[in-house]
Amino acid sequence: MDNALHHSAMKTLKDFQKRGRPDILHSCLLNALGSPLNKSGLLTIFVHTVHDKIFKFDSELRIARNYNRFKGLMAKLLIDGRIGLENSKLISSYSGSLEDLIKSYDNREVILFSSKGEILKKHDDLFPSSNDKEYLAIVGGFQKKFFSKDFQGFSDRRVSLSSYSLDAWIVVCKIINYFEIATRDYF
Numbered sequence: 445m446d447n448a449l450h451h452s453a454m455k456t457l458k459d460f461q462k463r464g465r466p467d468i469l470h471s472c473l474l475n476a477l478g479s480p481l482n483k484s485g486l487l488t489i490f491v492h493t494v495h496d497k498i499f500k501f502d503s504e505l506r507i508a509r510n511y512n513r514f515k516g517l518m519a520k521l522l523i524d525g526r527i528g529l530e531n532s533k534l535i536s537s538y539s540g541s542l543e544d545l546i547k548s549y550d551n552r553e554v555i556l557f558s559s560k561g562e563i564l565k566k567h568d569d570l571f572p573s574s575n576d577k578e579y580l581a582i583v584g585g586f587q588k589k590f591f592s593k594d595f596q597g598f599s600d601r602r603v604s605l606s607s608y609s610l611d612a613w614i615v616v617c618k619i620i621n622y623f624e625i626a627t628r629d630y631f
C-alpha cells in the first residue's frame with residue numbers, strides 16, 4: 445500500500461503509521477545501493493516487512509530511479525518472493541526469522557538507530573576502526589512511532605545521531621558515511 449493513495453483504506457489497520465511508505469524504502473535503497481561502501485562489497489542490505497518477511501538485496505542491484513516503477517518491483521517481490529533468475533537472484537527471500545538472521549552473524553554488534561537512543565558524541569565512536577566486528581545497523585523505514593520491544597531486545601546499543609528526529613534515508617546515509625570514514629582504506 446501507498447499511504448499517499450490508500451490513506452483512508454489504511455486508517456483502520458494496526459500500526460498504520462508504520463506502514464504504507466514505499467517512498468521511504470526507495471530513498472533509503474537509492475542511498476545505500478549507490479554508496480561506495482556497497483560498491484566495494486562491504487554492505488549487505490536486508491529489508492524486514494510489517495508481516496515479518498525478510499528480503500536480501502544484492503549489492504549489484506540497480507533499482508528503478510522512478511518511484512512508480514520501484515513500487516511495481518516491490519509489488520512483484522511480495523507476490524513472487526524474489527526478483528531475478530533462479531540462479532542469480534537480485535532480491536531473495538530469507539526464510540528464517542529476524543532473530544535467526546541476527547544470530548547468523550557471530551562476531552556481531554547490533555546497533556538500533558533511534559532518536560530516543562544515547563546521543564553519539566563523536567562519529568568515530570560509532571565504528572571504532574581497530575574493530576573487526578560485523579555491525580548490524582537497524583533503521584526504521586517508517587514515518588512515525590518507534591521500534592517494538594522485540595527490536596530493542598535484539599540490540600546491543602541504541603544510538604541517536606542527532607537531537608532531531610531525522611528521516612530514515614538521512615540516517616542510512618550518515619551511518620554509511622561514518623562507516624566509510626572509519627574504514628577509509630577500502631574506498
Ligand SMILES: C[S@@+](CC[C@H](N)C(=O)[O-])C[C@H]1O[C@@H](n2cnc3c(N)ncnc32)[C@H](O)[C@@H]1O
Pocket residue numbers: 556557558559560561582583584585586587588589590591603604605606607608609610611612615
Ligand atoms: C522518521 S524516523 C521514525 C520516527 C520516530 N519519531 C523517530 O524519531 O525515531 C525513521 C527512522 O529513522 C531513524 N532515526 C530518526 N531520527 C534519528 C536520530 N536522531 N538518531 C538515530 N536514528 C534516527 C530511526 O531508525 C527511525 O526509526
